[in-house]
Amino acid sequence: MLSQKAKYAMRALLYLAQAQPERPVFISEIADQQSVPKKFLELILLDLKRHGLVHSYRGKKGGYALAKTPDKIYFGQVIRIIDGPLAQLPCASRTAYRRCDDCENEQTCEIRRVMLQVRDSTARILDNTSLADVMVRGTAELVEGAGI
Secondary structure (H helix, E strand, C coil): CCCHHHHHHHHHHHHHHHCCCCCCECHHHHHHHHCCCHHHHHHHHHHHHHCCCEEEECCCCCEEEECCCHHHCEHHHHHHHHHCCCCCCHHHCCCCCCCCCCCCCHHHCHHHHHHHHHHHHHHHHHCCCEHHHHHHHCHHHHHHHCCC
16 A cells, blocks of 8 residues: 555655756645645655655755656656555565565465566556656546556
């Protein structure tokens, strides 16, 4: 399940993507416009900065701006930064694989087989949907195109 923190991160990034590229945006503006608690947003933006998705600028004209163009920032990347692996089970994860403690045989585990399909489908959508895609095409079109 997507955490509230990841939803806030996506809201902040989409807001920054729609801002003028040469104008950093104050945290307070993002927080107010996107209904995100300011202190929580500060922590989120620091995480995104550490991972190279946003830049911060100090001073009177300071604030935050995207470090990459919106077409280079993907939902899957952001969710992994904030929430960790996309997989529902550790044995289905590509980035944080771990054998389940109670599993007798991964090769014949039907639960794992289904969760691998879920992970692959989820990753296919999230890793191919950028901020620019959402801004240009809109969410309804993305969902429709994914066959959901």
